Amino acid sequence: MNQLLQHLLNAVILGGTYALLGIGLTLIFGIMRVVNFTHGELYAFGAYCMYALVMRLGFDFFASLLLAVALGALVGAVIELVLLSRLRRADIDTTMLVMIGAWIIMQNAEQLIWSGVALSITSPFPSNPLVLGPASVSWTRVYVFVVALLLIAGTYFLINRTKLGKAMRATFQDRDTAALMGIRIDRIHTATFAIGSSLAAAAGALLGPVFVVQPTMGDLAAAKAFAVVILGGMGSVPGATIGGFVLAFAEELGAGYISSGYRDAMGFVLIILILLVRPTGLFARKERIG
Amino acid sequence: MTRFTPWLFVAALATVPLWMNDYYYLHVLITTGIFIIAAMSLNLLLGYTGQLSLGHVAFFGIGAYTSALVSLGFKVHIAPDTVVSLSPKPVWFAILCAIVVTGIVGYSIGKLSFRVRGAYFVIVSISFAEVVRLVALNWLELTQGPMALNSIPALTLGFGDYTISFLRKPQFFYLMLVMAVVSYLIVARLVNSRAGRAMIALRENESLAMSVGIDVTRYLVLATVVSAAIAGMAGALYTHYIRIVDPNIFLFIYTVTMVIMVVTGGKGTLAGPIVGGVVFGIVPEVLRGMKIVPEVQWIVYGVLMIAIVYFLPEGIVPAVQRALASGRRAFAGLTILTESKAEEK
Numbered sequence: 099m100n101q102l103l104q105h106l107l108n109a110v111i112l113g114g115t116y117a118l119l120g121i122g123l124t125l126i127f128g129i130m131r132v133v134n135f136t137h138g139e140l141y142a143f144g145a146y147c148m149y150a151l152v153m154r155l156g157f158d159f160f161a162s163l164l165l166a167v168a169l170g171a172l173v174g175a176v177i178e179l180v181l182l183s184r185l186r187r188a189d190i191d192t193t194m195l196v197m198i199g200a201w202i203i204m205q206n207a208e209q210l211i212w213s214g215v216a217l218s219i220t221s222p223f224p225s226n227p228l229v230l231g232p233a234s235v236s237w238t239r240v241y242v243f244v245v246a247l248l249l250i251a252g253t254y255f256l257i258n259r260t261k262l263g264k265a266m267r268a269t270f271q272d273r274d275t276a277a278l279m280g281i282r283i284d285r286i287h288t289a290t291f292a293i294g295s296s297l298a299a300a301a302g303a304l305l306g307p308v309f310v311v312q313p314t315m316g317d318l319a320a321a322k323a324f325a326v327v328i329l330g331g332m333g334s335v336p337g338a339t340i341g342g343f344v345l346a347f348a349e350e351l352g353a354g355y356i357s358s359g360y361r362d363a364m365g366f367v368l369i370i371l372i373l374l375v376r377p378t379g380l381f382a383r384k385e386r387i388g
Numbered sequence: 389m390t391r392f393t394p395w396l397f398v399a400a401l402a403t404v405p406l407w408m409n410d411y412y413y414l415h416v417l418i419t420t421g422i423f424i425i426a427a428m429s430l431n432l433l434l435g436y437t438g439q440l441s442l443g444h445v446a447f448f449g450i451g452a453y454t455s456a457l458v459s460l461g462f463k464v465h466i467a468p469d470t471v472v473s474l475s476p477k478p479v480w481f482a483i484l485c486a487i488v489v490t491g492i493v494g495y496s497i498g499k500l501s502f503r504v505r506g507a508y509f510v511i512v513s514i515s516f517a518e519v520v521r522l523v524a525l526n527w528l529e530l531t532q533g534p535m536a537l538n539s540i541p542a543l544t545l546g547f548g549d550y551t552i553s554f555l556r557k558p559q560f561f562y563l564m565l566v567m568a569v570v571s572y573l574i575v576a577r578l579v580n581s582r583a584g585r586a587m588i589a590l591r592e593n594e595s596l597a598m599s600v601g602i603d604v605t606r607y608l609v610l611a612t613v614v615s616a617a618i619a620g621m622a623g624a625l626y627t628h629y630i631r632i633v634d635p636n637i638f639l640f641i642y643t644v645t646m647v648i649m650v651v652t653g654g655k656g657t658l659a660g661p662i663v664g665g666v667v668f669g670i671v672p673e674v675l676r677g678m679k680i681v682p683e684v685q686w687i688v689y690g691v692l693m694i695a696i697v698y699f700l701p702e703g704i705v706p707a708v709q710r711a712l713a714s715g716r717r718a719f720a721g722l723t724i725l726t727e728s729k730a731e732e733k
Contacts, residue, residue, distance in 0.1 A: 190507055196694050366518050
């Protein structure tokens with residue numbers, strides 16, 4: 099029972115970051131119809147920013163987080179303007195190939211700059227855990243969870259309450275009509291990619307101090323983000339939020355009660371099960387086949 | 389370009405081990421050839437049915453593991469007191485097993501994953517490859533996990549008293565060449581058949597293909613089965629050539645290599661994967677010769693991939709074909725022009 103409580107607590111904490119990763123990816127897919135293979139690399143980029151700022155340059159831990167998020171948005175905007183803006187009318191496979199190319203370039207650039215050695219970031223939080231009855235959790239993870247929830251709430255606010263969000267939703271529903279209404283589609287695309295990228299970078303900057311920072315860290319993060327997005331239905335932000343927690347629970351319980359070696363396989367198994375049972379996804383409203 | 393050109397190409401290749409004394413280059417040619425076989429099988433899905441399958445390395449790896457395990461023999465506990473074991477079998481039989489097993493896996497995966505299309509299909513195919521990799525990594529009793537399966541036997545064939553061993557590189561080169569030609573002929577036969585036309589029809593417009601009575605899923609699954617079996621065969625060849633297999637064979641980067649080969653050469657053309665395969669078999673060697681570190685080599689791959697999508701979206705083979713055709717047309721136009729002038733006079 100105590101073990102179960104601990105697993106459930108871990109799952110809730112983990113779910114926050116998975117949701118954060120998934121929301122960024124699903125926004126980009128929903129609005130731009132781009133399967134973003136660089137998502138994991140932006141996650142790694144956030145973590146490396148954090149390492150460079152905190153450990154090398156001696157910046158403040160929390161200021162570094164903000165800076166990493168801002169830099170993530172900047173890199174995202176650059177990728178969009180340089181690579182994707184010319185492929186606005188291209189089919190999904192074409193942009194996917196370009197994004198795979200960008201992913202290879204980014205990952206190997208990280209390897210070249212930082213070498214393959216795993217780096218660690220020291221966090222300013224006390225090392226003794228927060229004890230909640232029979233379960234316990236480290237303070238760093240509590241911080242990660244709280245900031246992730248704040249960022250998710252911020253994204254919801256941005257999408258549902260601001261003018262930019264309204265324009266994004268309009269573009270999501272019908273790009274051509276939105277353009278006719280005077281919405282600058284190019285800007286919406288750049289903004290969307292920047293926001294999605296900054297969320298990935300935020301997740302990396304948050305989890306960097308929890309795990310270690312290494313060039314291949316992005317691959318696993320991207321795999322999880324894809325699983326979350328499929329679970330929630332591509333393009334659905336609430337779906338990605340719930341999907342993030344579903345995946346975290348499946349992983350925690352799977353690792354705890356089935357086999358820890360297959361922890362990272364749980365997401366993929368879930369995807370395959372969902373496709374068997376309900377090919378339209380858990381929360382997708384629209385037809386996904388096409 | 390006549391129908392004999394491909395055979396001349398094969399004949400020229402067949403002379404390579406006779407004059408190529410540097411075994412390193414022979415090795416490069418053999419591994420390139422094996423990857424070209426895999427790329428040809430991917431082309432069937434990517435080029436002819438238009439489905440971007442990014443889990444293709446799974447079939448390659450399953451073929452490699454199946455063939456290795458059948459030729460080495462294995463013993464696993466399925467339940468605590470149920471043991472499945474297999475004594476070592478001849479290598480030719482192991483390769484056949486690999487082809488059959490990957491074909492069956494292709495059938496089930498095709499049935500499952502073609503419930504969805506587009507981005508969903510892509511992610512499902514990646515997930516499938518990743519699950520297989522994790523199984524290979526964690527099922528220690530069967531696969532030895534990261535410790536790898538070692539000392540895999542090489543293929544030997546006996547005809548009466550005479551036996552050939554494909555342990556050395558020149559012999560293996562011929563084995564690879566024969567298998568590549570067989571794979572090419574199978575793919576060519578398939579895409580030029582009624583089934584191949586159905587595949588192209590569904591690539592061009594799936595709803596239209598359905599409306600004229602093409603059973604879309606059936607042809608997609610057929611393409612996956614053939615494609616998987618050929619990729620599995622390539623994997624089996626690879627495993628008996630390198631003679632060691634570990635879970636890294638399932639790395640996503642190998643799928644990316646196959647995709648780059650197909651896309652560069654020209655998807656949906658028979659020669660495309662061969663041209664692309666030769667280019668990407670040579671590019672790494674050139675870069676290695678220039679003393680470039682692997683990371684930069686991969687960055688060059690990435691840049692090439694993006695450049696091809698921008699500047700040569702159909703690939704090399706269609707571009708060359710078009711250039712040749714327009715050259716011929718210009719030539720024909722010139723003759724007509726001069727003839728009409730002559731008539732005027």
